[in-house]
Amino acid sequence: MPVEIEVRGAIVPDGDKWIYDWFEQPCTTAADIKNKIRSANGDVLEVSVNSHGGDIFVASEIYTALKNYNNVKIKVTGLAASAASVIAMAGYCEMSPTAQMMVHNVWTCQSGDYRDMDSASESLKKANRSIANAYCVKSGMSMDAALKMMDDTTWMTAQDARALGLVDKVLFEEAEVDGSFQSHLYLNAEVNSVLKENAKAMYAAIPRLSPGVIAKMRESRENAPEKNENPENELKALVDQNLESAKAYLNYLKLKGDVKND
Secondary structure, eight states, X not given: OOEEEEEEEEEOOGGGHHHHHHTTXXXXXXXXXXXXXXXXXXSOEEEEEEEEEEOHHHHHHHHHHHHHSSOEEEEEEEEXXXXXXXXXXXXXXXXXXTOEEXXXXXXXXXXXXXXXXXXXXXXXXXXXXXXXXXXHHHHOOOHHHHHHHHHTTEEEOHHHHHHHTSSSEETTOSSXXXXXXXHHHSSSHHHHHHHHHHHHHHHHXXXXXXXXXXXXXHHHHHHSOOOOSOHHHHHXXXXXXHHHHHHHHHHHHHHHTSSOOO
């Protein structure tokens, strides 16, 4: 019996999942996927992808786990953008005709002097090449072609992705649609430039938790008082505390002479 896996929302480290749950925001972690894989016991994994992306190292861990499992079928049902597009490369992949895929260069935040910036730039270039490997392995395209596609922040329809070999089939299509990716995507440079800018604005508007919010939530959790998980113990502790207070007050009254010893 097929085991269904959903890649939804932000792709985040395992330790950040509780924060997204608290805000009732969908997210996907490597632990989520690995737990599903362990429960599959050799059955088909049906992976549904609709995610704007997230942490590239988590995506790499998920990609590797799925790639190591021999029986994987992936469907891009909505958006496979950024790190989520890497996950879509992990096996046989079908894409809805109404879905989109987006690939771009790796992002980061950095502060410091020019040496820190140079170091960050080199790290990003290496990260780009690591991510590009997923597209090369899936499609057979060259590293230079993959990096150029990422440089251009490329948005693709299902037909575009199929023409590049990034997906194996467009869902619900009985026959292949003629036409090359290059001629289809770059037929009108001016129109496509406008579409690209609109797509960037839509991507930027996708709700996601900022690193600052995540850091504040972690800090608040670390500083929160420990909570007794056992309600009975918590009640007993409260009663004992009040009983001790009552005894202390009674002793005080005895010392004043307001209450006589029996």
